[in-house]
Amino acid sequence: MSSFFYSVVTASRSSGIGDGLTYEGNGTIVPGSIVRVPLRNSLVEGIVFDVQSEKQEELRDIKRIKELLGDQPLLTEAQLRTVRWMAEYYVCSLRQALSVWLPPPPWKRVLPQEITGYRLAERRLPVRGKKQAAVSDVLAGKEWMSDDDVRRESGASKSVVQAMLKKGLLIEERKRGSLVVSVAGASPVKELPVLTPAQEAAYEQIKDGNKPALLFGITGSGKTEIYAQLIADAVAQGKQAIVLVPEILLTEHSIARFERLLHRSAIAVIHSKLTERERREEWKRIRSGAVSLVIGSRSALFSPLHRLGVIVLDEEHEWTYKNEQTPRYHARDTAEALARHAGARLVLGSASPSLESWAAAKSGRYALVRLPERYRQLPLPRVTVVDLAVVQFGTLYPFSPPLLRALEDRLRKREQSVLFLNRRGMASAVLCLQCRRRIVCQESQLPFTVHHTVQGRPYLLDHSTGVSADIPPLCPHCKSPRLRAIGAGTQKIETLLSTLFPQARVIRADSDTLTDAADMREVLRKMREGEADILLGTQTVVKGLDLPNVTLAVVLLADLGMSLPHFRSGERVFQLLTQLTGRSGRAKDGEVIIQTFRPDAPEIIAASKHDTEKFLDDEWKLRLHSAYPPASGMIRFITRGEGAQERAKRLHASVQRAIAAEKSDAKSYVAPTFWGGGRQWHVLIRGTDIKCLLPSLDLKDVSVDVDPLETM
Ligand code: ADP
Numbered sequence: 278m279s280s281f282f283y284s285v286v287t288a289s290r291s292s293g294i295g296d297g298l299t300y301e302g303n304g305t306i307v308p309g310s311i312v313r314v315p316l317r318n319s320l321v322e323g324i325v326f327d328v329q330s331e332k333q334e335e336l337r338d339i340k341r342i343k344e345l346l347g348d349q350p351l352l353t354e355a356q357l358r359t360v361r362w363m364a365e366y367y368v369c370s371l372r373q374a375l376s377v378w379l380p381p382p383p384w385k386r387v388l389p390q391e392i393t394g395y396r397l398a399e400r401r402l403p404v405r406g407k408k409q410a411a412v413s414d415v416l417a418g419k420e421w422m423s424d425d426d427v428r429r430e431s432g433a434s435k436s437v438v439q440a441m442l443k444k445g446l447l448i449e450e451r452k453r454g455s456l457v458v459s460v461a462g463a464s465p466v467k468e469l470p471v472l473t474p475a476q477e478a479a480y481e482q483i484k485d486g487n488k489p490a491l492l493f494g495i496t497g498s499g500k501t502e503i504y505a506q507l508i509a510d511a512v513a514q515g516k517q518a519i520v521l522v523p524e525i526l527l528t529e530h531s532i533a534r535f536e537r538l539l540h541r542s543a544i545a546v547i548h549s550k551l552t553e554r555e556r557r558e559e560w561k562r563i564r565s566g567a568v569s570l571v572i573g574s575r576s577a578l579f580s581p582l583h584r585l586g587v588i589v590l591d592e593e594h595e596w597t598y599k600n601e602q603t604p605r606y607h608a609r610d611t612a613e614a615l616a617r618h619a620g621a622r623l624v625l626g627s628a629s630p631s632l633e634s635w636a637a638a639k640s641g642r643y644a645l646v647r648l649p650e651r652y653r654q655l656p657l658p659r660v661t662v663v664d665l666a667v668v669q670f671g672t673l674y675p676f677s678p679p680l681l682r683a684l685e686d687r688l689r690k691r692e693q694s695v696l697f698l699n700r701r702g703m704a705s706a707v708l709c710l711q712c713r714r715r716i717v718c719q720e721s722q723l724p725f726t727v728h729h730t731v732q733g734r735p736y737l738l739d740h741s742t743g744v745s746a747d748i749p750p751l752c753p754h755c756k757s758p759r760l761r762a763i764g765a766g767t768q769k770i771e772t773l774l775s776t777l778f779p780q781a782r783v784i785r786a787d788s789d790t791l792t793d794a795a796d797m798r799e800v801l802r803k804m805r806e807g808e809a810d811i812l813l814g815t816q817t818v819v820k821g822l823d824l825p826n827v828t829l830a831v832v833l834l835a836d837l838g839m840s841l842p843h844f845r846s847g848e849r850v851f852q853l854l855t856q857l858t859g860r861s862g863r864a865k866d867g868e869v870i871i872q873t874f875r876p877d878a879p880e881i882i883a884a885s886k887h888d889t890e891k892f893l894d895d896e897w898k899l900r901l902h903s904a905y906p907p908a909s910g911m912i913r914f915i916t917r918g919e920g921a922q923e924r925a926k927r928l929h930a931s932v933q934r935a936i937a938a939e940k941s942d943a944k945s946y947v948a949p950t951f952w953g954g955g956r957q958w959h960v961l962i963r964g965t966d967i968k969c970l971l972p973s974l975d976l977k978d979v980s981v982d983v984d985p986l987e988t989m
């Protein structure tokens with residue numbers, strides 16, 4: 278028998294073999310299958326990555342694959358290729374890249390259980406009585422039938438079967454069921470969307486395109502309807518779809534939309550609150566072929582769909598699409614690789630695209646599809662910007678007079694308001710109202726955060742260096758005494774609201790008050806049914822709401838989150854403001870109030886004018902000019918624990934040597950990370966071609982973060 282050579286990635290965590298070992302087999306095993314192979318003195322399970330008919334010269338003493346488990350591969354060719362792409366692009370081992378595609382080992386637990394069944398004996402013996410005759414009729418001409426099926430179809434009892442076994446009329450055989458049990462698509466689409474002409478045009482463009490599509494559609498333009506139509510098309514062709522959302526617990530309404538499209542049993546919803554067991558059961562159900570649509574957060578991309586037709590990333594600009602553990606993948610880029618290998622359509626939807634996607638669209642790598650009008654041509658809300666530095670608040674901070682007037686107006690008209698706050702805690706930074714600068718730490722030049730001693734006395738702390746200081750009486754920059762601790766938590770605002778508007782019914786929604794999807798559903802129900810007047814929430818909660826009676830959306834303090842000197846902070850604030858302003862006026866005329874200490878910041882001006890394209894074009898020019906991503910590449914190396922600082926500094930020195938040796942344009946620097954309390958350090962490299970620097974570096978015990986989002 279001729280031999281074939283298989284590369285097998287084992288579940289065993291031993292280092293040095295993360296990219297697989299070569300085994301010999303007989304040529305019938307398909308890549309993606311699960312096998313048992315000898316490793317040292319035991320048998321371990323592994324996934325077959327590829328097969329070759331010739332072995333590489335230098336390999337000797339190649340062991341044989343012991344056993345093939347299961348009747349079908351767990352992963353498709355396209356999925357295996359994507360695993361390879363991830364390992365290469367994100368600089369990790371194949372096993373690390375593979376880990377996100379399968380439930381935790383032992384992997385064979387995803388295989389169907391072995392079940393008992395029977396066949397008729399070759400030598401026909403006379404049967405006794407009607408029951409035995411019925412069993413023999415049921416099995417006649419069949420190779421094998423499970424115990425359950427035999428008894429159900431023949432009506433015979435266990436003892437009849439036992440008697441026949443004893444007599445040698447039946448032969449018992451155990452078999453593993455098939456991974457694939459059903460193929461969905463019988464009565465697929467329940468209710469097709471009816472697209473508006475503008476939506477229809479965007480849909481046609483996406484459908485006929487041959488590259489990833491960036492669906493740049495303003496808030497309320499009906500992007501979900503377009504996704505629904507694309508999914509319906511895929512299902513009609515017997516294919517399957519994945520819809521990724523930034524945070525599944527907050528996506529009830531889009532799930533409801535897809536439940537109108539497809540039968541609930543053809544949909545799988547994957548979220549982070551699933552137990553390991555539930556996750557494995559969902560994995561099996563999806564692999565069985567019964568599922569046409571998987572909805573979930575970033576990891577849903579790795580669902581075992583074998584007939585993938587379309588992938589949707591909704592709100593593609595969201596940061597939750599980046600995995601902050603090895604493999605540190607970004608779902609957008611990984612989806613692009615998977616869609617390419619699987620021949621599937623990829624749609625990235627956003628009202629405020631990421632600079633990455635904008636650049637890809639401008640360069641022609643993505644097709645740019647615009648959807649510039651709201652459903653039923655409703656106008657975007659009018660926006661008022663309130664300069665917080667010139668308002669005399671007294672004790673009412675952060676409620677400015679225009680805000681108070683607008684809230685009163687909604688209460689009188691029985692319309693609803695949504696108030697967003699960017700953070701839960703209390704005060705966060707100290708700002709000078711005169712020169713509008715923050716008090717920064719001398720050592721790191723990063724803004725101090727306000728903390729309170731146990732006695733309640735406020736002081737300043739720099740998280741990156743651990744340096745603390747008293748709050749100075751005068752601004753260190755301009756000597757003005759007009760210093761203010763900015764930021765107020767949702768709790769404090771709730772209290773203030775109840776004093777200002779005792780008659781208003783207020784709901785507070787942040788991660789303190791919401792624990793699961795049911796809580797969120799209750800909030801939405803109360804708002805929909807008019808049982809509340811004001812919804813006060815953190816941005817993560819409120820960002821995606823589609824509530825028709827909301828005519829006022831308020832950003833209490835647009836500057837939180839901007840306090841860090843991060844090259845993406847303008848982009849992030851812009852995205853946030855766009856999402857938040859999009860909550861108002863979704864069914865009738867709406868208004869938005871943005872309160873800020875920086876009314877002249879480009880992102881605030883652009884968001885208040887709904888001028889997304891200008892913001893993106895300007896920001897792109899800025900990135901090009903300053904050589905920051907996506908105009909350049911970026912890699913971050915992280916060291917932790919014992920000797921983190923020395924190891925980071927040593928690594929930085931070798932990066933510098935590599936830059937000189939390669940004559941690279943790259944820049945690099947080393948620093949403690951912002952939240953690491955001095956125990957976590959990182960080295961950042963930025964430049965056009967930085968991957969070429971990697972081979973010369975010793976990356977043992979170093980986390981590699983390619984295209985990092987966190988760079989502080
Ligand atoms: P986006 O995600 O682009 O902000 P949505 O998909 O949430 O917008 O749509 C906004 C609202 O308009 C939703 O309530 C949606 O049901 C409604 N809508 C949009 N397009 C249609 C359509 N073609 N038919 C019916 N309702 C629509």
Ligand code: ZN
Nearest residue numbers: 709712752755
């Ligand atoms: Zn000042």
